[in-house]
Amino acid sequence: MKCLSLSPLLSPPSLSFSSSIKTPFLVALTSTPSKTPTPKRSSKSAKTLFPTTTTSLPPKKVLVPIGYGTEEMEAVILVDVLRRAGANVVVASVEPQLEIEASSGTRLVADTSISTCSDEIFDLIALPGGMPGSARLRDSEILRKITSKHAEEKRLYGAICAAPAITLQPWGLLRRKQMTCHPAFMDKLPTFRAVKSNLQVSGELTTSRGPGTAFEFALALVDQLFGESVAKEVGELLLMRTAEDNHKKEEFNEVEWSVDHSPHVLVPVANGSEEIEVVTVVDILRRAKVDVVVASVEKSLQILASRGIKLIADKSIDNAAESIYDLIILPGGIAGAERLHKSKVLKKMLKEQGSAGRIYGAICSSPTVLHRQGLLKGKRATAHPSVASKLTNEVVEGARVVIDGKLITSRGLATAIEFALAIVSKLFSHARARSVAEGLVFEYPKS
Template sequence: MAICHLASLSPSPFIRFAPKRLFLSSRAFPSSLKNKSFSATTMASAVQKVLVPIANGTEPMEAVITIDVLRRAGADVTVASVEKQHQVDACHGVKLVADTLITDCVDSVFDLISLPGGMPGAATLRDCAILESMVKKQAADGRLYAAICAAPAVALASWGVLKGLKATCYPSFMEKLSSAATAVESRVQKDGHAVTSRGPGTAMEFSVALVEHLYGKDKADEVAGPMVMRSNHGEEYTLREVNFLEWKFKDTPQILVPIANGTEEMEAVMIIDILRRAKANVVVASVEDKLEIVASRKVKLVADMLLDEAVKLSYDLIVLPGGLPGAQAFSNSEKLVNLLKTQKEANRPYGAICASPAIVFEPHGLLKGKKATAYPAMCNKLSDPSEAENRVVVDGNLITSRGPGTSIEFSLAIVEKLFGRQKALEIARTMVFTKP
């Protein structure tokens, strides 16, 4: 039950800022955003304050990608729970810990308020009177507000802040949206001070568009480049496979995803979320001495168990997210390295993304005789970088990938190896990663 009550609102010292004109890039953004001009709330070089509210049932990819990308740009992002406690149980069993409660944000002014989707999370956000009042004030004062997936239709439309504007949302909510806005099928739509988007598979495009609005094209390009984003949004994913090997499992595949302080949160959450969508049994294990870890962009994630407990089990697949400090923690974990070596020796699948192939697998002999890829700046550490330019590489029982912007492709490739390409494409369409 959400804690938001209108009676708890106190007068807020909102400040109106003079607008500055900015323009979205015509490259790497949807056509609905091209040639659109709009105002930023402060100087593009200033630190922008952003609020991302979360609730039980929030879609974790949409929340975490938004937080991560905006923090990469230098934004001061506050993650606020609209529940009675800081920890929320997001969709697909992902546990997130907010920075604060929404009641503590009443007197703050934000340059952007961005709502993730997911059900029933979007409905809980809608029913939060504090959040509703803040977003209505945001719209009235000409400051940026945004929502993705179910949230544009369920929350923004019901609050009346999309009236007369073009907006988009998750495909199955388009009819609901059309009663309160001009519904369009753009992957990202900007109109007035509202930015909307379609689902988990458009969350990275959505987040980079928010960066460009707040900071300008140069900053958006600076943030997008290192993430290794796709240029062909909406198209089917591809993978490079050599030495074909069928991945086998009994009943339900058992998958281990370790996390550590400094793990790249986008990569971890996308892997966990997508594999659980495929109905795999995913165990999230902390290599630290407690369940809660602080990821690379300060997102707080809660594991299912400690690695000490997780190593007692057997897995059909072990898959490592990246993030340099997290990968170093994995490499320094004797228990995890031994588990990975046992996995390889048993010819059972294992994989990694971003820094982890180079920092964990390579020095411990887990890439010997294998083709692999890694984060571009670390491919020179690979003993065989001949396939490193590919976004996803499968070599027998090994799968590797490049970075945050390849995480969905990486996860879908795992689904394909376990359940077949049709299942992977079905999930891709459901997430609006590919065209629905």
């Protein structure tokens, strides 16, 4: 049994888990997971946005159950990171329907119903938290039987946030284990075995504290499934923080963003949008009491994100265009960014946003959308390393978040939390951002 701190996952030293499987399983960022591994791997895959992989081994099979009130950041980060590592992840609904509304209002569509998973054998079962999501998982008799049998067979299982206390504890799956969970639920765990750490590994069980530790949790599971070299490589692709760039934010031409009403924010999405970035921005802004509208630029409200997760937008971009927004934020994903760029309605909205002096921003590959529309002219910005060169001389090297006047940009994936909290800080105050970060269990600067 051992407890991991954040630093091993974010710095050059490798993770301390052991595994007999060391072959990288990295899959392309903009494609859904393939059941057949690709025959070749590029020698530069870890440094680009389009990694490919090689392996003759069957993919590891992972179950991620979701229900009404599941914490969307935790669910999506788990699925995205595990699929990025090459796992065959099944998202199963414990509700009568596949579509569920997550804890902050994001609508997710599961791959299947939990009832179809009864006879399946999984290498890992990972439970996202959230309330009442954790209780909905607990009350699923089918999931309880699947997970209990899985644990009896000494297979890997894990839970984050409220799920260790609310789901696993009543099932009796924490016996003789050390565990952690969200600070709000620590009193429900056995005092002598509860550990106040971001991550706790105890035999086959891995537990973690909340949305702000979800990347660490997911990478720990990758390490146990595939080995430390894969976890390290995936961590680099995610742009995990290092000691050198910890919370590095740069601001130029500082102006106030405050408004005299509840901020109205638009997050346009498309097929191929990066689900971590979409969900993280929406979740955190809604936690801060921002009015967020997710609008699809596709013909359907349902979009297929870059890692195969199905998201349902609140409205179409045509309907969204009837309103004025204090802030428009573009999520990344190469394919998604290109589809956002091709939306005539969104292009017009962005042009008007800039002309009116309102706030706009982008993360990952989407700063290129702003650049192509002339909205970065004379501005400093950042973007995913693979596309930053397309922004010519406007890039601020080393920064994870860059604010220039009423423009905000960020690098992507693991910088999305910092990006969203920077928006909260500008719209409200640093104190509000710290309060939201505390609920996420995310370390945020005191000043």
